[in-house]
Amino acid sequence: MEVESEKSGSVGKVWSFCRKPFWQTTHTPSSSSSSSTSYNMHNAHQNNLQSVDRSGQHSSTTVSSVAKSLLPTKRRLRLDPTNKLYFPYEPGKQVRSAIAIENTCKSHVAFKFQTTAPKSCYMRPPGGVLAPGESIIATVFKFVEPPESNEKPIEQKSKVKFKIMSLKVQGEIDYVPELFEEQRDQVAIEQILRVIFVDLERPSPVLDKLKRMLAEADAALEVRKKPPEEKGPQVAGEGLVIDEWKERRERYLAQQQVQGVDSV
Numbered sequence: 001m002e003v004e005s006e007k008s009g010s011v012g013k014v015w016s017f018c019r020k021p022f023w024q025t026t027h028t029p030s031s032s033s034s035s036s037t038s039y040n041m042h043n044a045h046q047n048n049l050q051s052v053d054r055s056g057q058h059s060s061t062t063v064s065s066v067a068k069s070l071l072p073t074k075r076r077l078r079l080d081p082t083n084k085l086y087f088p089y090e091p092g093k094q095v096r097s098a099i100a101i102e103n104t105c106k107s108h109v110a111f112k113f114q115t116t117a118p119k120s121c122y123m124r125p126p127g128g129v130l131a132p133g134e135s136i137i138a139t140v141f142k143f144v145e146p147p148e149s150n151e152k153p154i155e156q157k158s159k160v161k162f163k164i165m166s167l168k169v170q171g172e173i174d175y176v177p178e179l180f181e182e183q184r185d186q187v188a189i190e191q192i193l194r195v196i197f198v199d200l201e202r203p204s205p206v207l208d209k210l211k212r213m214l215a216e217a218d219a220a221l222e223v224r225k226k227p228p229e230e231k232g233p234q235v236a237g238e239g240l241v242i243d244e245w246k247e248r249r250e251r252y253l254a255q256q257q258v259q260g261v262d263s264v
Contacts, residue, residue, distance in 0.1 A: 076109045076166040077190050078102040089197035091146040098213035103130035114163040129175045137217040158195040
């Protein structure tokens with residue numbers, strides 16, 4: 001009887017153990033691990049979204065800056081000729097060209113010349129400040145190198161280039177080259193000018209226009225060279241000098257003399 005009771009007790013224990021659901025023993029610790037895994041996945045997803053947003057903002061900023069650089073710069077100056085400088089072809093001599101510069105802005109604009117050959121080329125004036133609507137004819141000087149043996153005289157190509165830059169300024173100020181260094185980020189390149197030679201023996205509209213512009217530039221230079229008229233004493237009649245201060249002084253002295261005689 002005792003043996004049978006022991007067998008029945010052991011069988012009951014085994015059966016009770018088998019009836020326990022397996023998830024109570026195996027899946028209890030896995031609930032915490034699954035929650036931590038889902039939390040880590042959520043954080044990783046949020047970090048990915050933030051990185052995507054930052055990269056999107058950076059890419060949009062980069063694209064906008066590139067787009068701005070590709071857009072054409074609004075011109076502040078009107079040039080004539082627009083992108084060329086015509087020089088008479090005279091080998092071994094210094095020749096001249098001319099270009100008209102007009103301010104098309106509503107504010108004062110400073111301009112400046114630059115060249116790739118500063119030893120053989122120079123500009124007059126090299127820079128200046130133009131009021132709204134004001135224009136000037138600048139003269140450009142260049143020494144023409146003699147042609148090589150295998151080159152035709154008029155087909156000589158020049159690698160010299162000129163650049164005109166502009167800068168908006170506040171009101172009427174004196175031009176100094178340091179303006180373009182101090183405000184370098186606001187300087188705009190108006191145009192790159194290349195050199196074109198003109199045959200003096202062949203009349204052409206380009207040559208006629210160049211001669212006319214050079215004559216106007218010379219006349220304007222002569223006007224600028226004249227000293228300003230001094231506001232001195234006015235001259236009336238045959239050399240009679242009327243000086244207000246001198247006249248007042250003479251009247252004062254005359255009054256003093258009259259008062260002296262009266263007192264005596």
